[in-house]
Amino acid sequence: MITRRRLEYELVKHVVGPATLRFDTLRGELKRRKKKPRPDSPFGPPLEAAHKLKELMSLHYLAGRYADGAVPVAWVTSGFPVEFLRPFGFHAVYPENHAALCSAQKQVPELASAAEAEGYATDLCSYARCDLGSAFTGKTPVGRLPKPDLLCCCTNICQTLLYWYRALATHFNVPLVLIDPPFVYGKAKPHHHQYILDQMEELLAEAARVSRKQVSLAELVEVMHLAREGTALWGECLDASRNRPAPWTGFDGFVHIGPIVALRGTKECNAYYRLLRDELHDRVKKGIGGIKNERHRLMWDNLPIWYGLRELSTLLAERGFNFVCTSYTNAWAEGGALVDPSQPMASMARAYSHVLLNQDLKNRLSVLERLARTYEVEGAVLHSDRSCKPYSVGQIDLKDRLQKALGIRVLLFEADHADPRAYAKEPAENRLTAFLESFA
């Protein structure tokens, strides 16, 4: 029997939500048409797909408000094999994505302070502090996050996530399921691979228990196909920036990453990236750039600075610089190719252990070199992210190696991806400006 809560959820997700958000988009479009474009803007025309992106992500969060009690809810880390959860009917919430949103909306200081008041040190990852603060206070820019029935953590990007999710497990008093892929130094050992496979079996059993549903392998494989296709489409979007001028900016890429993180393995995600890819290809054909005057092409390493995206992208665009590739957005395009639906479990184990942050620095260096060559960049900015040790340890060496191997200029840029309180804006911008001036 379908419950009232379930009915509300389905109505919001499939009828009311899409209609309301579509209406909002149309209203916004009318307003924008009335507004004259700023002639002095250093950016190219905004991406049309951005409206659809807003609709898609807003609907995800809107439906989430009605999800608990209607469908099983899982809070999931960004590197978790979410494909396994979808056939069980879980509504997946991504706290990292939520924290990025909080940061973009300048709400991290308030939320993180709530966690700090509980004793969480300011030196801990700002995503963790922000989301814990949100969980403790119930405050969020998305209205409401559904309470989880299951916490799903994969340590393929960091251990921090596990400490953070343990705190969530205590707070919500719900089970925590873990996929702990051993770090890959050189080549993964056979028993490391087996360990991931064993954990996947444990995950499937736990997902079935919590959702009270059994799922066939065929259903899993179907989602894997979708996820693989989604990452390939995302890769095609990124690839468009190989053209000159790049049809969008690296900062646009940070914003448009939302669906591949939060909706991977769904038809909506893939439909969105088809739309975006087509628009980007169209812009390439017409010679429309993400910035009006692309003079220099750069690469970005590490997480974005969510609260400073607009200011930093303007600072760069005004001087004719564009980040045409970033290791962060690229990471979401790489794993998909390893997924082979004809070997579902084994290939998933391989794909999820061979993510960028779960491999040694030799591999990181080769990825950065490949990106720099493919996208023909003249320089790179390595964001030394105070919050993110796994991404940042080793960057000082990577900087030297990149400079030597490719003869490009590289800047180590110290900031924090989510907490503006750990960002010395003026000195940082001065350093960045001086770096850009060195290209003159």
Place this chain on the structure above:
Amino acid sequence: MRNAYIANQKSAHGRKALAVLPIHYPKELLTALDILAVELWGPPGPPRGPDAGRVQTYVCSIVRNALAFMAAGGADAADGVLFPHTCDSIQGLATVAPDMGGWTKPAFTFQHPKGSSRPSARTFVAAELRSLAEELAAFAGRSLEPERLWAALRLHREIDRLRAELLDGRTRLPMTDPELYRLLRRGEFLWPEEHLAELRTARDALGDDAAQSGVPVMITGYVPEPLSLLEALNDAGAYVCGDDYAAVGRRVQRALLGTAGDPLAELSRQYFLASPCSTRSADQSARLRYLTDLFDRSGARGVIVHVLKFCEPELFDIPAIRRTFAARKVPVLVVEGELEPEISGQLVTRLEAFVELLGQTRRAA
């Protein structure tokens, strides 16, 4: 590093030496293969040498110092290095040093599973131990004989038994805290049998009557550095009666040893019987239970949490530790350090104030 000692072990016994980063590793395997383990906890002080700045200042000083030390040739007396999978930062160091420069000799990793003891984790530990054993056997140039591993297991459990006796009998031990910790930490580089002999001598000093008269406190944290913190504590009129330092008490294996069968399987079984540790992301409630038990057993009046700055595994546990002891109305002092050679005057004052508070609590009680 203990260069002279290592050189002597090599020439007198033909032993290879392995530098080992914190924290948990199967030392029994090394002993059985006649490999000397020399642990690298930093070393203390600021990072020195031309490679001092190769890791950002927002990473813990254990990792920053270790890289600078290794790259400056400080650990060259060792023939190889072992990186246990302790945290993101050590994991990073395990690729920075061998792959980007700073270490050219053999490098091994011991990846232990995170989280609670699931069946997958048990299978994995067994396989990881087997794999490490093979690699170390090739490094040592000898095969791993089961009888030698059993002997090593017995030797290390005997060491643990004595360490536990000294820590548990702290009140009756006529030693200052710095003296006791200096002794216990010699196990980080001494050949186990030599360490055992020293522990036995110390154990003989254990009397029947109280040898400590100060305020008893429990301490939990990472590594007792600098020792001047313990000196200051003693000077303030307190002593450590319950220890949960990751480098010390938390590594004391208290579980009984099996007696027969495959010694590698026993080593693996022991792994899951170890005290809960933040760096293994053990079940947090188990750690809290362990700490409250230790507190009750030790007769402490307050708790000092001594963490290293930027140490994520430990920092994440602090709120729960605070909450747990606050609910029992036990005073808690959180102290954060950076492997500095000496503690600051400000910290001395905080320790004194804390001890005074505990003293008043005692009088009130």
